Amino acid sequence: MSHAKNFYAGPSVLPISILEEIQKNMVDYMGSGLSLMETSHRSPEYDEVHMNSLNLIREIYGVPDNFKILFIGGGATMQFSMIPLNFLSGGRSCDFTLTGAWSKKAYNDAIKLGKVNVIFDGKDESYTRLPDPASLKATPGASYFHMTSNETIGGIQWKDWPDTGDVPIICDMSSDIMSRPIPFEKFGMIYAGAQKNLGPSGVAIVIIREDMLEKCNPDITAYLDYRIHAKKDSLYNTPPVFPIYAMSLILQKVKADGGLKSIQNRNEEKSRLIYDTIDKSGNFYKSPVDVSVRSDMNVVFTLDSTDLEKEFIAEAKKRQMVGLKGHVSVGGCRASIYNSLPISDVMALVDFMNEFQKEKS
Incomplete structure (x- = not known):
């Protein structure tokens, strides 16, 4: 079969070698007699895949020790709700930069759950430019400062980051996660759907600073609580096994490729x-x-x-x-x-x- 050249925005291109590896192990994973997709997520076979994925993200991305790495179902779109549900309770507010379609979707969910201060809106220029990050100032006392690092639809990407002081940056990196080094000291949390750079759709990667967990809404339901996922190493419930498995293979390839x-x-x-x-x-x-x-x-x-x-x-x-x-x-x-x-x-x-x-x- 001749494989097409895949320029889709997502779900998007996967390495041929990874697809072939998945195909080889789909029915009988590593000689276990079962597909990984039907094996218990508490099994030694899946535990190795799960923990290896977490460890490789930390190693390759240079994630500091004071950050937790979480795998959460629902993709990045569910994070549009989880973030304000965790951090806007009790009358708290947040800041937003509106730079295109995806930041606007995150904003539209946030305004239903709390007060949102718009720090920048590129609407008048049809979302074709970004401000100098040094010109952006966070609102004193805001719970977080939301950014979208790369707008998939508009083709616009932040090349640098603002200094927001005590207000932590939360950044949607769905379409450019692990495409370049980032200064983790600038961020309180980053999140991304896997289906652009890291694997098939179905799982979101959340990398959250530990002190952010202390600020989560104490009355939130279990699955929506970042603290639960952090405490259980993202095994509170059955995780999205297949996309995490595919991601583990891609991460191994990233490491091998330099x-x-x-x-x-x-x-x-x-x-x-x-x-x-x-x-x-x-x-x-x-x-x-x-x-x-x-x-x-x-x-x-x-x-x-x-x-x-x-x-x-x-x-x-x-x-x-x-x-x-x-x-x-x-x-x-x-x-x-x-x-x-x-x-x-x-x-x-x-x-x-x-x-x-x-x-x-």
């Missing part, structure tokens, strides 16, 4: 190849995002007409390049180039973009 710095270098090279093609096209391709905050994960661009964009996407599909249609809310084109996408696939896309321009010019 770790986080190698990933960052490859991601920057991949995005540079496409942005250079856009910038050198003489406006045949156009990126709406300010150059200083262009995403290394999701490259958005437009052509002169929707008809031309449809033709571009259709012709790309004939060449087994899928997922290049922009989100329905913004249109245009989008190439999602997450960690697992080979640079050879990006080079094939760039060659096609040049050929298409030559043919249509």
Whole structure:
């Protein structure tokens, strides 16, 4: 079978070697006589997978000892509710930066549960730029300062972080988690759905500073309480076994391939190849995002007409390049180039973009 070049925004590309490893062990996991998906989550086989995943995230990402790593079902969208439920009780407030579709969704859930101060809203510029982080000031006494590190739909990414003083930053990193080193000392919590860079959908990774756990709502129900998950090593209930297993394989590959710095270098090279093609096209391709905050994960661009964009996407599909249609809310084109996408696939896309321009010019 010829595998397509996968530019979907999520669920997204997985390494062929990982898919083949999963296939090999799907029915009989490591000679145990059972699939891991039907084995008790209390079994030695799953316990090894679970703890290995937690330990690899800590090692590869450089997570400090005073942070807990949690696996929680429901993806990042459930975190939009869990965060305010834990940290906005008792009349507390939080700060928000609105930088695109996903930060707005998190905001829309938060305002139903507590007071929200909007520190920045990029609506007037169609969410195509970000402010200087040094210009952002947290509200004294706020419980947290929410950011979305990379907007998947808009193709915009924070390159640096504000100094929020005693107000902890909580950051949705769903679409760029483990794509670059981050300064953990800046954050109280980061969270991400796995289905962009770390595996299939179905699990969220939460990395939370231990002192944040002391601030959780004491009256919250069990599954929504971060303290419960931290105390039980994310085994309070049956965890999302399959995505955690796939994630463990991806993490092993990340380590074998040189770790986080190698990933960052490859991601920057991949995005540079496409942005250079856009910038050198003489406006045949156009990126709406300010150059200083262009995403290394999701490259958005437009052509002169929707008809031309449809033709571009259709012709790309004939060449087994899928997922290049922009989100329905913004249109245009989008190439999602997450960690697992080979640079050879990006080079094939760039060659096609040049050929298409030559043919249509």
